[in-house]
Amino acid sequence: xxxxxxxxxxxxxxxxxxxxxxxxxxxxxxxxxxxxxxxxxxxxxxxxxxxxxxxxxxxxxxxxxxxxxxxxxxxxxxxxxxxxxxxxxxxxxxxxxxxxxxxxxxxxxxxxxxxxxxxxxxxxxxxxxxxxxxxxxxxxxxxxxxxxxxxxxxxxxxxxxxxxxxxxxxxxxxxxxxxxxxxxxxxxxxxxxxxxxxxxxxxxxxxxxxxxxxxxxxxxxxxxxxxxxxxxxxxxxxxxxxxxxxxxxxxxxxxxxxxxxxxxxxxxxxxxxxxxxxxxxxxxxxxxxxxxxxxxxxxxxxxxxxxxxxxxxxxxxxxxxxxxxxxxxxxxxxxxxxxxxxxxxxxxxxxxxxxxxxxxxxxxxxxxxxxxxxxxxxxxxxxxxxxxx
Numbered sequence: 001x002x003x004x005x006x007x008x009x010x011x012x013x014x015x016x017x018x019x020x021x022x023x024x025x026x027x028x029x030x031x032x033x034x035x036x037x038x039x040x041x042x043x044x045x046x047x048x049x050x051x052x053x054x055x056x057x058x059x060x061x062x063x064x065x066x067x068x069x070x071x072x073x074x075x076x077x078x079x080x081x082x083x084x085x086x087x088x089x090x091x092x093x094x095x096x097x098x099x100x101x102x103x104x105x106x107x108x109x110x111x112x113x114x115x116x117x118x119x120x121x122x123x124x125x126x127x128x129x130x131x132x133x134x135x136x137x138x139x140x141x142x143x144x145x146x147x148x149x150x151x152x153x154x155x156x157x158x159x160x161x162x163x164x165x166x167x168x169x170x171x172x173x174x175x176x177x178x179x180x181x182x183x184x185x186x187x188x189x190x191x192x193x194x195x196x197x198x199x200x201x202x203x204x205x206x207x208x209x210x211x212x213x214x215x216x217x218x219x220x221x222x223x224x225x226x227x228x229x230x231x232x233x234x235x236x237x238x239x240x241x242x243x244x245x246x247x248x249x250x251x252x253x254x255x256x257x258x259x260x261x262x263x264x265x266x267x268x269x270x271x272x273x274x275x276x277x278x279x280x281x282x283x284x285x286x287x288x289x290x291x292x293x294x295x296x297x298x299x300x301x302x303x304x305x306x307x308x309x310x311x312x313x314x315x316x317x318x319x320x321x322x323x324x325x326x327x328x329x330x331x332x333x334x335x336x337x338x339x340x341x342x343x344x345x346x347x348x349x350x351x352x353x354x355x356x357x358x359x360x361x362x363x364x365x366x367x368x369x370x371x372x373x374x375x376x377x378x379x380x381x382x383x384x385x386x387x388x389x
Contacts, residue, residue: 003121006180007133010114013172014137016165017080017107019145021049023161024100026146026243027153029225034158035093040351043222046343048097049104050218054336056101057108064109069120069183070176073113077173080106084166088159108336111138120183139254139306143247147240150225154236197330203319205376209270210312210334211341212369216277217305218342220362223350228298230355232291242295249299253306261311266318267377269311274370276304281363285356301362309335 024031024045032042060079064072083103086095114134149161197203220227228234228242260269280301287293316331342365346358 003123006121007118009172009175009179010118011133011137013077013169013176014111014114014134015140015145016169016172017110018138018141019149020080020084020103020162020165021107022141022146023149024049025221026150026225027158027161028223029229030153030158031096035096037093038351039223039226039355040347041093043343043347043350045097045100046218046222047340047347049100049107050336050339050343052101052104053108054333054340056105057112058333060105060109061112069113069117070180073110073117073176073180074173076106076109076113077169077176078106080110081166081169081173082106084162084169087162088166111332117180117183139251143244143251146247147244150236150240150243154240197320197327200319201379202376203327205372206312206316206319207330207334208372209274209369209376210316210331211338212365212372213274213277213305213308213312214335214338215342215345216281216362216365216369218339219346219349219365220281220301220342220358222343222346223355223358224298226350226355227358228294231294242298245295245299246302249302250306253303254310256303257307257310258314260307261314266311266315267373270308270315271370271373271377273304273308273311274366274373277301277308277366278363278370280304281359281366285359 028042028045029039031045032039035042060075064075067075079102083099083101083106086099086102090096090099111134118134149158152158152161152164198207224246225239225243228239234242257269257273260272264272280297284294284297284301287297313331316327320327342362345361349357349361
């Protein structure tokens, strides 16, 4: 089997892994009803997943750093499959929460290891292109996995989705064990070196942008299904269509990010994407009487958020090119922390107020990120001018 097909295999498994994370968003109301809890409480499943991924992944990666990469990937999938089994077999919301923690750790370890393996499988000079396939697998899970999950849930029940993910992931594990070559592990970067980067003001500011943008994204995305239902009661087909449109908007945003960064520069693209998020979220509740306008604003929000995601990855690497791996790892942790915080804040807010408040919280968090960016880019430009003089 050629390395190209091995990379495609990892991409397909990435789609399954990503679906396990994101599908819960599209069926949150169904899960809440099944577990006998409120939608706000069910939203904490996303918090648990993200926190486990952000905290548990570095611990497991350090503990298994010298392990053969293929075995490390199989370990990640084993943890993931245990999470699937716990989701399906154990009753009650508490066990469901525990299963999301297990899935979060398994997913995080898989993603980091898959990136490392893909970079080594790729031909020289094509590592970035190969690694983008793994990212594309996750993007595809938003475009196809979430709306398909909604359709399956309407026809059967939400557990059916995880039966399918588990079965296909098991086949993927067997394929990896048979087709992926053994690869030696590597010594991880010292934690001291990673924390030292956080002391640099421009890096701290950039990670602060990531945190608040993904708090904004998570607080809305976690409750997007009940939010849309609150705007106007709609059929399952209409809801699935809107979720599919949001996935397409996310994919468009991820593609636009690189183009706009090359055309207008990283700072302008980032500032524009955050401004788009603030505008769309601030107005979506004001115009909630119009379904068409609401959908257009929500799609603008999704596109802007994913423009930020890709452009911020480019920005993060440019701040410390000599430590690109560490920077991307740190940025990934802050993304997951943002997911966790956003879902938690949204759950508390929804529990004590109207579901429509999530758009205002999202707009506020994006505004904070925009202010941090404006100050950071302003200081950076001033410093360059001073150095130039």
